[in-house]
Amino acid sequence: MQPMNIESSVWARNGVRWKRPGPVMAERRFLFFSISRIFLLAILAIFLNGVTLFFMEAPAVYAKSRYLINRNTLDHLNREGLPEKLVQSMAPLLEKVFPSREAFLKVLGExxxxxxxxxxxxxILRYSAMDQITIQAETFSSDQISRESIFKGNVQGKIPRENILFSTAKLRMLIGELNSYERLIGEGGIRVEQWDREVRGDYLNYTRVFDNNSQDMQNPTPVDETLKLEGSVQISAAQGKARSSTLFLDLLNQEAVLEGKSAKGSERVRIEAYPDRLSKGAEGQTTTDPSTSPAREIVVQAARASLENKKRRIILEGAVEMQRMPEDFFLSSGILQLLYDEEQMLTEANARQSVCIEQPGRVARADLARVDELKQTIRLEGNAEVDSGQYNLQGSQINLFLDVNRGVAQGDGNAPIQMTMKMGGEFTPAFRCR
Structure with missing residues (x-):
């Protein structure tokens, strides 16, 4: 690839000319279009709120800034501490593009x-401006024929609108003919920071595809928008952390998939969540008093974890294990589905395929299990068995309270329970889950 010729530097959508990079650091700016927010909720209300990474468009060094308010914008304004009524009053402006600062300020005043x-x-201007992101690197080159640009050496970028900082060793940008697609490829030492969240990986591939038959040159709408991170992916935030081999985000459909190297031990996806913590800026706050109430922690491991945010559910597959502390609740199964509400709080967990549940003083197993967080109950179905220090229960269907001390089991008119009483002695479970 040859360095860009300054005499023929017209490139891509806005036809903007570049200046030759300086001898030490090359700095370039690109027009930034907002990305839909994606939530990888805490398993049981986890964190991956907005691993909304970044998108870089064709060079537009002198492009006039436009303004847009979306859901991300409102979240950022809330984090900055703006009055709630002011933020709420902006709802009618969602997804509307304002062509200039003057036009946007006029609407704000009304x-x-x-x-x-x-x-x-x-x-408000900072988080609404569809202006430019900044990229710095030690070297920069561009090939007008292949429509590719390369940044190398200590590549660093900033997206003020999303409060995002990112860095990598090498960054490639590719633009398809007729602007049919835009692709960003990062190699080595990928790091993205936003508020109290951080994502790390070895490789990044961001792709946005357009329908050229209906593309609006001023405000194009993508038909496909995906982001993939590979190689020792690590995600951390005040509310928890996660690790996987790959992370795939479908930004338009609000779906995410985490995959481990295999279903074996430490090669699985691992997610740790701290439900008592709330994210606020760069600080983590707790909803409970740690001096009177032990901090809650949830650890989930599986070969694969997928989020469907529009359906408000997370599906874990392959050697699934979930442990909740301090109650020491352990569940293992082949598949585990978690459902959550608008507040991102867990409402229900459905497990199937060799389900086993272990609690202090009680173990249970069945083909299927449903944990109702609202009613605080467990429903076992199919070859159900419960074993405790006082009794052994067997049946096609058994209902339990989550609290072992309440320990009430109920059968069904069509599903009687067989009970065997245990007399004296310490609790020795008839089977174990781990």
Whole structure:
């Protein structure tokens, strides 16, 4: 690849000319279009809120900035501490593009609750501007024929609109003919930071595809938008952390998939969540008093974890294990489905394929199990068996309370329970889950 010729540097959508890189650091700016937010909820309300990474478009060094408010924008404004009524008053402006700063400021002034202080206005402008991201690197080259640009050496970037910082060893940008697609490939030492969240990996591939038959040159709408991270992927936030071999995000459909190297031991996906913590800026806060209540922790391992945010569910597959502390609740199964509500709180867990549940003083197993977080009950179905220090229960269907001390089991009119009483002695389970 030859260095870009400054005399023929017109490239891509906006036809903007580049300046020759300086001798030490090459800095370039690109027009940034907002990405749909994706949530990898905490297993049981985890964190991966907005691993909304970044998107870089064709060079637009002198492009005039536009403004857009989306759901991400409102979240950022809440994190910055703007008045709740002011943020709520912006809802009617969602997904509307304003062609200039003047047009945007005029609409802000007409809100039911307009910004009252210059600082509030500045914060809104920062998170609404569809302006440029900055990329710095030690070297930069561009090939006009192949429509490819390469940044090498300590590559660093910043996206003010999303409060994102990123870095990598090498960054490639490719633009398809007629702007049919845009691709960003990062190699080596991938690191992305946003608020209290951080994602690391070895390789990154971001792709956005357009329908050229209906593409709006000023505000194109993608028909496909995906992001894939590979190689020792690590995700951390105040609310928890995760590791996997790959992370795949479908940004338009709000779906995510984490995959481990295999279904064996430490090669599985591992997710640790701390439900008591709330994210606020770069600090983690707790909802309980640690001096009077032990901190809750949830650890989940599986060969594969997938999130379907529109359906509010997470599906874990392959040698699934889930442990909840401090109650020491352990569940293993082949498949585990977690359902959550609008507040991202777990409402139900459905397990199948060799389900086994272990709690202090009780073990249970069945073909299927349903844990109802609202009713605090466990429903076992198919070859169900429960063993404790006082009794052994068997039946096609058994209902239990999550609290072992309540220990009430109920059968069904069509599913009687066989009970064997145990007399004295210490609890020795008839089977174990781990």
């Amino acid at each position: 809100l039911e609750v307009p910004p009252r202080a210059p600082l509030e206005t500045d914060i």
